[in-house]
Amino acid sequence: MIWHIFKKDLKIMWPFALLVAAVHWIVPLLATIGFTGGRGKVQNILGVLVLAGPLASGLLVAAAVQLDAVPGVRQDWLVRPIRRRDLMLAKILFAALAVQLPILAANLTALLISGVPLRLSMVSAVEHSIMQMLVINISFIALASLTRNFLEFLTGGVALGVFAAVADLLGRDTLSVEPIYQSGPGWVLYLSAYIVMAAGALLVLSLQYFSRRTVASGIVSTGVAVGFFLAWSMPWNFVFAIQRSVSSDPASSRVIAVNFAPDAGKFQRPAGGLTPEDAVAVLRRGQGEVTVPIYLPVRVSGLPPDSAIQMDHAAVRIMDEGRVYRLEQQPWNTRHEGAGNESNTVYPSIAVPEALFERIKGRRTRVEVDYWLTLAELSSSHMFPAIGGEAQIPNAGRCLTNVNEQQTNVGIRCTAFGPRAVCFHSFLENTATGQRNPERFACRMYGSVAGFVRNPVIPDYLLPDGVVLPFRDPAGLAHFPVDGSALREARAVLQLYQAQDHFTRTLVIPDVRLEDWEAAAPKS
């Protein structure tokens, strides 16, 4: 009778279903003709539609579920010989066929039009739809099964939204350090939150359809919201332990050491402009928090050939006269190009509150830093013209280069589908001399779970704003080997890295004076 009930629901809901399908078709079609890369009104409209899609889906699912509402005592289905299991499965079938199938078809069509190979398009669209069914649609059905009408559904949705926003706000880390959900291992949070949502939704559905226990289901829903919050607030150690357990080459980081390198000397402040740490200090000052950046030289040794280290997280402890001050460190990374093992020195910055700095700067203190690190290895290297370059790159997608309106930098923008690289290294290179402009290295989330629930046709860029490679300083202070005049002969290089291992190291400096490690003035 599942199909029979589904047909009844569709007979009633088809105009609404058609409207919702139309909303879902507009987004990929606009994306296909290239509006996603633009700015301005069209981008805004697209943004609204991207948000409207899930909302419309939610309302459609709720409307279908509420045709045979579970709470209440007046519904006709309660006195009919309708199996509750059939009723529940019919609603799930409705969500799959009337809501998700048009989305899958739209995404698949758009992917194929975009030139993504058939198999990759199928895999991308299907895996997105399965995840969306398991996480989003099932949750919508569960929420709808607790309610009798749109108003109740929207009220419940708004309540959960407010809870999520508050949880997000409480769970956010401070300004200077990336929150876990934006970091490499952030996918663990997404996956955990999805599992909590899906399991909670299935529990609520069972309680509602098999026992009609709305009060108990409400309590479970509250528990799910709390579980979601807890999943979203998992501590670094736990998140990283999970990340570590899925390392593709767990032994590869064994030779890597992290040590204090006082012989490397002080950090040299670059001439002109602010360092990223200065910018953070300015922002903190705006919030009433005055900090002093300290740059302790750190030597990373044992780097394998063509590899990179990305710092995912760091916890700094400064110990002075029996007291422990817990501080943060800015993310850093380092690379080694070529054969053999190598040592690199980096100057990660620690933002020390000014009052604390003034109190302890001249004293001998102990500093300990716990590092959560990722070792990535070069997987492929690609070159294309700096102007108007275009290439289809495995694990990066379709990449384009263009010069910005101000003629100050080259942007590389890659639209990725399917499996993708987790880190990249990019620069402009003078083909004649081999000289390079300032390089860019960054990593994205190591797992792609978060992307499953996002619309796969809204391209999952290598970086949301693309890679920006400067070639001209409008202030005239900096000069680049590849400048505007050499741009036509220059090439953009994009190197992709895959994560090999995730590991931790602890740096211990038993005796250090912080005032010795402020940045040195720029060399004239």
Place this chain on the structure above:
Amino acid sequence: MIEVHDLWKKFGRHDALRGFSFNVPEGSAYALIGANGAGKTTTIKALMNIIEPTRGRATVLGTDSRRIGPRELCRIGYVSENQDMPERLTVSEYLAYLRPFYPDWDKSLEASIQRQLRLPEDRRIGHLSHGMRMKMALACALPFRPKLLILDEPFSGLDPLVRDEFMEQLLLQAGEMTVLISSHELGEIDGVATHVGFLDEGTLLFQESMADLSGRFREVQVTTEREAHYPNDLPSQWLDIKVSGKVLTFVDTQFSDDALRSRIDVLVRDVKYIDAQPMPLRSIFVALARAARNGVNS
């Protein structure tokens, strides 16, 4: 067919049902009567497994009411004034939807009922009047020839013409089915019900067959030679006692001709004439309701 034992239902602190018991014999037409809020609808919803009783037990068609499922519901017809049917489906679409759920659905009987009730098959349920909806509910409850038909306030808000059509169809199809009907529209039940149970504030004050009930209730009028007075020692079976000039009236709840006469001879002086008339169900209900409100047992 239905057995209820010590049924309780609490809503928060309010006891909607206060532990009553009754039986609906097979083949009977059992009328559950009572004022609004007496607990009739709550009882029926507990019997249909729409709500769960707080305490006590009910069996319907031999099955515990808490376990009533599709197998039992195939044999139970249900009509209620509080029944939400899919408003956006037409009459014929909804009947077509229900058909496959009932193995014994008789399509020709469905067509016949639909015709006799004059239901507009292409009209959406949401566009039907209240009367039409009740007829629609009946049309959905009869084509599978249920063993048990449960009607919850079926006449509420119906105009006389629709009531007649409804009753006509009900009586036509009743056959051997057992009917449980809740109502405060007693005029409609009179002549249909074979048994009656009287609910008041969640308590069943009595239940018996209509024949017994009609036999033991009489509206008595005693005319005296002189001005009538309230008797000094009122028998408990007399309800609703009134005096007006030379006339004393009351309701005798345990009527027998000889006992009445001998009791009147003892309690009332100068009796000139005694008239004891059978009472319609409505009058019995009113007398009992008043007595219950005043705390008198019948």
